[in-house]
Amino acid sequence: MPCAAAACLAACATFSDTIQSTERSLARQQPGVALTEYEQLKPSYSDRVLYLMNKGMLLRMAGNYDESTRSLEEAKGLIQGLRALSVREQALSVAVNDATRSFIGEDFEQVMVNNYLALNYLEQGRLDDARVEALQVDVLLREKQQRIRGDDPYAEDAFARYLTGIVYEDEGEWSDAMIAYRKAYEAYKKQLPSLGVAMPETLKHDLIRLADRMGLTGEAARYRKEFGIKETPSEEDLLEGGEIILTVHAGLAPIKRERAATVLNPATGRLLRIALPQYQVRAQPFEYARLSAESESARTSQVENIDAIAVKTLESEMPLITARAIARMAVKDTAARAAGGDNRSSAQSVAELAINLAAVLTERADTRSWFTLPGNIYLARLPLPPGEHNVRTLARMMGRSLEIEARFVVGPDFICAPCSHLRPDGSCDRILEHHDPPEPMDHYNNPLDRRVLSYLGIAPGTAMTIRAFLEAVNERVPGIEDVCTHPGQQRSARLAGLIRGLVALGLRPPGPRADARSGPS
Numbered sequence: 001m002p003c004a005a006a007a008c009l010a011a012c013a014t015f016s017d018t019i020q021s022t023e024r025s026l027a028r029q030q031p032g033v034a035l036t037e038y039e040q041l042k043p044s045y046s047d048r049v050l051y052l053m054n055k056g057m058l059l060r061m062a063g064n065y066d067e068s069t070r071s072l073e074e075a076k077g078l079i080q081g082l083r084a085l086s087v088r089e090q091a092l093s094v095a096v097n098d099a100t101r102s103f104i105g106e107d108f109e110q111v112m113v114n115n116y117l118a119l120n121y122l123e124q125g126r127l128d129d130a131r132v133e134a135l136q137v138d139v140l141l142r143e144k145q146q147r148i149r150g151d152d153p154y155a156e157d158a159f160a161r162y163l164t165g166i167v168y169e170d171e172g173e174w175s176d177a178m179i180a181y182r183k184a185y186e187a188y189k190k191q192l193p194s195l196g197v198a199m200p201e202t203l204k205h206d207l208i209r210l211a212d213r214m215g216l217t218g219e220a221a222r223y224r225k226e227f228g229i230k231e232t233p234s235e236e237d238l239l240e241g242g243e244i245i246l247t248v249h250a251g252l253a254p255i256k257r258e259r260a261a262t263v264l265n266p267a268t269g270r271l272l273r274i275a276l277p278q279y280q281v282r283a284q285p286f287e288y289a290r291l292s293a294e295s296e297s298a299r300t301s302q303v304e305n306i307d308a309i310a311v312k313t314l315e316s317e318m319p320l321i322t323a324r325a326i327a328r329m330a331v332k333d334t335a336a337r338a339a340g341g342d343n344r345s346s347a348q349s350v351a352e353l354a355i356n357l358a359a360v361l362t363e364r365a366d367t368r369s370w371f372t373l374p375g376n377i378y379l380a381r382l383p384l385p386p387g388e389h390n391v392r393t394l395a396r397m398m399g400r401s402l403e404i405e406a407r408f409v410v411g412p413d414f415i416c417a418p419c420s421h422l423r424p425d426g427s428c429d430r431i432l433e434h435h436d437p438p439e440p441m442d443h444y445n446n447p448l449d450r451r452v453l454s455y456l457g458i459a460p461g462t463a464m465t466i467r468a469f470l471e472a473v474n475e476r477v478p479g480i481e482d483v484c485t486h487p488g489q490q491r492s493a494r495l496a497g498l499i500r501g502l503v504a505l506g507l508r509p510p511g512p513r514a515d516a517r518s519g520p521s
Contacts, residue, residue: 019371023255031062034058045102065123075113082104098324118167122167141161153194165181178216211223213234246379250284250378251284251374253375254369256366257279265333271357294389332356407462410460456476
């Protein structure tokens with residue numbers, strides 16, 4: 001019996017038990033390592049969709065958009081075939097546990113498959129393929145709305161609507177884009193109390209711009225009054241120039257854990273166990289990012305709160321999940337009692353004990369979830385005139401992120417991993433045309449990294465907290481701008497930017513003394 005019990009325990013480990021090493025690698029911001037570890041798992045057929053979802057996201061984090069797209073497309077195809085859950089799987093979920101059913105994801109996870117396929121296609125310049133995903137999202141959400149009974153925390157997906165609007169607008173399909181933007185507008189307003197995501201500033205301008213473009217004067221005026229916006233770039237201005245759309249996928253979605261209770265029924269001497277899932281929200285230090293090019297800049301707005309969607313979706317399902325768990329406990333206890341029989345022979349007692357132990361050991365919560373999704377998504381849109389631009393992105397993190405330990409290296413790091421310009425050998429094929437002479441980005445960045453680390457007295461590869469690194473920078477301001485000012489940039493402007501950042505993070509006091517030189521000029 002001990003061997004059988006051990007085997008049963010191993011076979012019935014929850015999903016979240018099997019991915020701990022992958023979780024740790026993601027927490028260390030090592031998506032490549034996490035992918036290698038995750039690929040070592042051997043998923044059953046019932047977990048194939050989940051495996052492909054997570055693999056697709058890990059590949060995307062590693063910058064492999066082609067393979068990421070293949071994984072997500074395969075997951076999408078399997079979901080379509082598995083939606084009609086078999087009678088056998090329903091019976092197994094009552095007799096064994098919920099994790100015996102084939103995983104197809106929650107409604108929001110299914111929509112996120114299409115969202116990330118669309119984002120992959122946009123990253124690859126495959127606009128027509130992104131449009132297909134936009135059409136499929138509309139079908140999924142319409143089907144979802146037809147199934148809704150009572151209050152549903154995920155009756156609509158504001159970000160999915162917004163993304164499809166962007167795709168349609170890029171295709172020049174103004175009417176479809178306007179319809180999608182309106183649906184996003186309604187969804188953000190309705191979901192604000194439950195999901196905490198305000199309407200993005202960019203969407204406000206998009207609604208006004210397209211209403212103007214389509215001659216909807218009254219609607220445009222209503223939006224201007226509601227949003228307090230007087231001026232916004234026209235569609236013609238956008239078409240004459242260009243636009244950078246930045247999406248930030250911050251943190252990691254909550255992960256399901258098991259909470260269980262096992263008690264002895266004193267009347268029968270048999271064990272009873274109930275196991276239920278619950279979400280564990282993971283820390284997310286990101287606050288916002290600022291996208292800038294020369295004198296133009298844009299700040300990200302939150303567009304999706306996957307943390308809240310996941311938690312509230314599970315909350316709405318808990319009554320049914322709990323009812324199934326109680327019914328399952330009763331079925332298993334009845335089976336054990338039947339094995340014991342009326343005569344209570346030694347053989348029957350052994351059988352009763354064996355079935356009771358098996359019932360307890362197989363009672364596990366279904367903790368499967370798309371754990372590599374981000375916790376939140378942010379977006380910024382920055383219109384720019386034709387030509388080449390020096391684009392920069394600055395992320396603002398919440399104060400507690402200063403205590404995160406980071407390794408300071410020369411060369412590409414996890415931030416570079418998703419970039420399409422990064423070659424397999426670690427070099428960069430992006431050319432800095434505004435330099436004289438033009439040069440590959442890594443030919444400039446790597447020596448810059450070495451100079452800065454040397455100036456700070458930090459050896460490449462050193463691990464330290466963000467706070468410790470920035471305190472070292474603060475001790476050498478002014479001064480460090482002499483080694484980190486970019487070509488064409490004024491040293492005074494570089495110094496002012498460093499000081500503003502240090503003051504904003506609370507590492508340097510504001511006021512006249514903030515920019516005072518601490519050493520010889």
